[in-house]
Amino acid sequence: MSIRILIVGTGMMAHHHTEAFEAMEDVEVVGGVDRDADTLSEFCRQHGLSQSFTSVEAAVAWGQFDAASNVTPDRVHHATTLPLLDARKHVLCEKPLATNHGDARDMVVRAEDAGVINMVNLTYRRSGALTTASELIRDGAIGEVRHFEASYLQDWLNLPGWSEEPFFLWRLSTAHGSTGTLGDLGVHILDYATFAAGASPASISCRLATFEKAPGRSVGDYVFDANDSFTMHLQLDNGATGVIHSSRFASGHHNDLLLSLHGTRGALQVSDIDGREQLRGCLGNDVGSRTWADIPFRPAPTNFEKFVAAIRSGRSGEPDFARGADLQKVLDLAVQSSDQACRSIDVAT
Ligand SMILES: NC(=O)c1ccc[n+]([C@@H]2O[C@H](COP(=O)([O-])OP(=O)(O)OC[C@H]3O[C@@H](n4cnc5c(N)ncnc54)[C@H](O)[C@@H]3O)[C@@H](O)[C@H]2O)c1
Structure with a gap:
């Protein structure tokens, strides 16, 4: 039917x-x-x-x-x-x-x-490279995950024309419903990294940054108060530690997700560069010689x-609402962490 x-x-x-x-x-x-x-x-x-x-x-x-x-x-x-x-x-x-x-x-x-x-x-759960990476990690291909780094990079704030497009403008203004780069891109890369790692965030700290983009920090009734970049440090519940960051000022990157995961017995790199997926590994006997090789993967179904x-x-x-809510909790805590400037030590003092 x-x-x-x-x-x-x-x-x-x-x-x-x-x-x-x-x-x-x-x-x-x-x-x-x-x-x-x-x-x-x-x-x-x-x-x-x-x-x-x-x-x-x-x-x-x-x-x-x-x-x-x-x-x-x-x-x-x-x-x-x-x-x-x-x-x-x-x-x-x-x-x-x-x-x-x-x-x-x-x-x-x-x-x-x-x-x-x-x-x-x-x-980005539609990524066959991501799905295969998560299966390899689940099957122990890199041993215990110890360290990861992930980024979601866009460049549109460095390109001409954005300030004339409501499509872009609302994304910069909290009054228009934006939660900035954190809510827009952060939710994707947080899901991407932790799905591959097969673990959930146990603790995080985060810095949000909002840059001056126009005189008076606004265009019309769009006030540019939403974050443009964030940097997050995470400890996962499997003990792994890593960083996730994202920006709309990342020149040279239209819409790129990059992730490296390092374990006790190898490493994987998975990426989605403007829709072109890649999965590479340094695994098994190649670890000693630090040799990386492409890993084949099958396409995954879309959501x-x-x-x-x-x-x-x-x-x-999958991903279901419960997953969405778990990610939302991390986003809320990231804002809280940034607002409190958690354990920030001023270099000048
Ligand atoms: N998954 C992705 O990769 C991806 C990419 C882009 C956007 N998005 C998400 O998609 C959603 C929509 O984004 P968009 O760029 O299409 O926005 P948009 O502003 O182009 O479209 C949203 C539409 O919803 C309508 N709307 C607002 N309030 C409504 C209501 N109460 N009832 C019915 N309609 C209402 C608006 O009039 C508008 O036409 C956002 O949540 C955005 O984060 C996801």
Whole structure:
């Protein structure tokens, strides 16, 4: 039987969701929801959707869908997901799951109560290189993980034109719902690194940085107060220690994730450079000669494919809301750590 999907929030990323679902067999996008009537009608026209709603509640009252993809801005994920869960609809929600751990946990509990499939769109789980790295580490290929370094680098704040695009501007302004680089990119790279390492953060410290980008630190009503870069130090619950950092000022990097993991018996490097994946290892007998070699990997399913497969099988799909909430807790603590300038020692004193 065909699975009927509702798209909630019909902005930029919603086109990608819709195209991904429409490309699957026996999956049908049946309608769109957006509070902005112009965006909604243009989206429905482009994708040939006959059902459109200006609120989730109106769509739920109509009810003729099995699942929803929530592609609204971060700060409305919580409010727009709850009515869907209460109506027992399966939900794939964009990342970050919420903007604070309390809301994220609320979504986990409500999804469990509803007994529906719940997933968060941590895009880079689609990486075959990442999946193979996590399997190799789980199987002991590098021994005990001791050290890791991970980064997610973008460069758009160094390129002309960003200050004229609302697409970029809202990402710099907390009043427009941004949690900065930490919430936007940090959630991806935190998931990427800890998924591969097969361990969870046990303790963290973090520094957020916000740089001057325009006279008066604003353009129109977009006040540039969200963080542009962060540097985080983590201890994982398997004893490994490492660093994660991210920036929108990383010249030479359009959209690049890089991860190195070092263990007692070898090392892996996994990367996603503008969508080009690579997995390399220094393993076994090659450790002594410090020889690195490419490791083959199979493509992994996208979150859209996993979501549909989970609905069909009735078995929960990964990454789920609980994973999204765990990551959100780390993001909250990172802000707290930065605000408290934890154990910062001024070099000049
Ligand atoms: N996984 C990824 O790699 C990835 C990439 C880009 C964006 N995202 C995430 O996707 C989400 C959407 O981002 P975007 O760039 O498409 O934003 P966008 O602003 O282009 O689109 C969001 C849409 O939601 C609508 N909306 C706002 N409040 C609403 C509400 N209460 N009910 C219904 N509609 C509402 C807006 O009118 C807008 O049309 C964000 O959470 C973002 O972090 C994820």
